[in-house]
Amino acid sequence: MLAITGAGGPRIAALNEAAEAFGLMLGEPLADARAKAGHVQTRAIDAAADDAALRRLALWATRYTPTASPWCEELWGEENGADGFFLDIAGAAHLFGGEERLLADLSCRLEKNFGLPARLAIADTPGMAWALARFARASSPVLPSGGEAQALAPLPVEALRLTADTCRALRRLGFKTIGTLLDKPRAPFAARFPAELLRRIDQALGRIEEPLVPIVAPPVYHTLRYLLEPLLTQEAIVALASRLMHMLMHVLTRDDVGARALRLSLYRVDGAVETIDIGLTLPTRNVAHIVRLIDLKLEKLAAAEDAGFGFEAVGLAVTRAETLAALQNELIAEDSVATNGAERCAVLVDTLRQRLGPHSVRSFEPIASHLPERAEELRPVTAEASAAWPEPEQKPRPLLLLPHAEPTEVMALIPDGPPRRFRWRGVTYEVTGSEGPERIASEWWRQPDGHRAPEPTRDYYLVEDSGGHRFWLYREGLYERETTAARWFVHGLFA
């Protein structure tokens, strides 16, 4: 038995069959329950774990249709009970031999894989299906189109997914079943009850739309293959993914689009689902390329991933598609690698990302800042043309920039003059020539709060030692105005 803390002390949130046999009921105060059956075992309810379990279950259910929507989503709210999920099976039922067969299969698999007894219903609207699943007398009813009003009439008002307050008010007024509500004029209800009452009725009857919030982004193109024997090896998965991609290719070609993002879903025999997301730099319809990326990704996951008893179904979905000019396909290239430069580059970047990580392939972007460490940024390579670089300035900039400026001991002839000798990393360098200073002030507008002292100004010098090594040194702080004991730092190295 699970207890939840609510108004007026802990109450029963869930109970098993053995507890039901004692006449215990949901929502009963825990104190009453203990009086009826003193030896019941009680645990506090773990809402987060319930949510996670429901999400896992809904993810598993995407094997039937891509649109699965668990009730723990915020949008569905408390009144849905957070103990089930919707499946949008439009266009998917025939794959299982009809709606009844699908329900039977789902029920059987829930029982077998998860040990869950489930109440299922099929109807045209989510509200109707919800009501039937919870309150219908028949098990697993399938409601034909147009029968909503008739089917809804004998059900209690709780079947409308209303808040407890509204239900209580309706019952107090004598409205026990929904049928008594349906034939009454709407205006008095609208005036006396929250808007949710009429909205819920309309949703159940299909007068207004009720969109489902899918657990995973609905794919644009989707294909799924069920297997008689579970797959275990990486080669087999890759081979199957290749076939699925070939199937998707026809649709992609028909619509003149290419894939920008793909998701491979691996449904394990024990109900867990592995999803692998693959992003592409340029839209592509190149099967060999995509299959190669999948292969690389699987290889990387192979160590972490546990196939268990194998995978019983494999789905491949295009989650983002973009228009693609028709010219690029495999016929042009001699070895199944695309021909033009940008395309080849995108293929390479995609490939490297699969193995080295999504943020490993980057290029420089200029940033308008005088501080050298802030003047550039590494951004992931994108298909869009990057910003043009400014003409190199006359001011010297080092080829290599140290990640942190390193303190150094400097001997200078005058306090605010160029260095004559400095010691860095245990080596003393004699300065034979220097250029500077180039004064770079701190960016005071970036200071988070006013009262903190701004970073000191830096005076940069390009110095060359007797051996021809060139360094970028700076003195921190303006003499006598900002500091009395200037500190020196090595910040960069020149070629």
Add this chain to the structure above:
Amino acid sequence: MTQPTAQSVMRNRAAVAEELRRLLPKMERFRATRPIPFGLAAIDRYLPQGGLACGALHEVVPDEGATPAAFGFLAALLARLSGTYPLFLVLPTYGLRDYGRPHSHGLNALGLDPSRLILAETAHRKDTLWAMEEALRSRAPAAVAGIIDQLDLKTSQKLHLAATDCGLPLFLLRPAKILEASAAATRWRVGPAPAARDRFGLITRARWRLKLERCRNGRAGEWMVEYDHVAHRFSLAAALADPAFPRSAGKEAFRQVS
């Protein structure tokens, strides 16, 4: 009597070699690999085909403590490759550890457009090698550069083969104390040198001591070069002609200071 014969044999051999060089590119399956000339006759004379072979592995080895100079030379070589194709740099996280990381504005100052550069950061040596070979085989970039400390003969042969197959140059910066035998076509040792200055004493051009240690089908040599980042051109340093900054400037300057 023997002298002219030897000469004619030499001439014949040169003519045959020239003819073969003319024919060979046509037999190649891939795009004709023209060498990358230095634009400096003094160096190009030492290299076969009058330039750096395009489809080959080239090693750049820094002198003790001269990694920045060697990296600068590498960047200059990359900057000389014109065209719109990107340049690919495989940068291991451990590679330049002691010397920070490449600064885009510094590369820009050396004449290498940073927007052409694609950086791939790798965590392991195995990934580095894989990324370089992958970049070569894709034929997407104009050149591939990488930093690697240890490289055995077999791996270098593999990389060289990949470069040859694809007709792309692969430049390797090798900050290593001990260098194993490798299949590289050339090995350059780069040392620092006092920069070229104008008459006001301002640095105008970077200057390096270059040593061609190994060159397949060519000769070894040693030069002092300077690099003009605007024209992307190497030239022989005229440092010794400049009285203000003689080569031994260091010692003299030190005496002046003390």
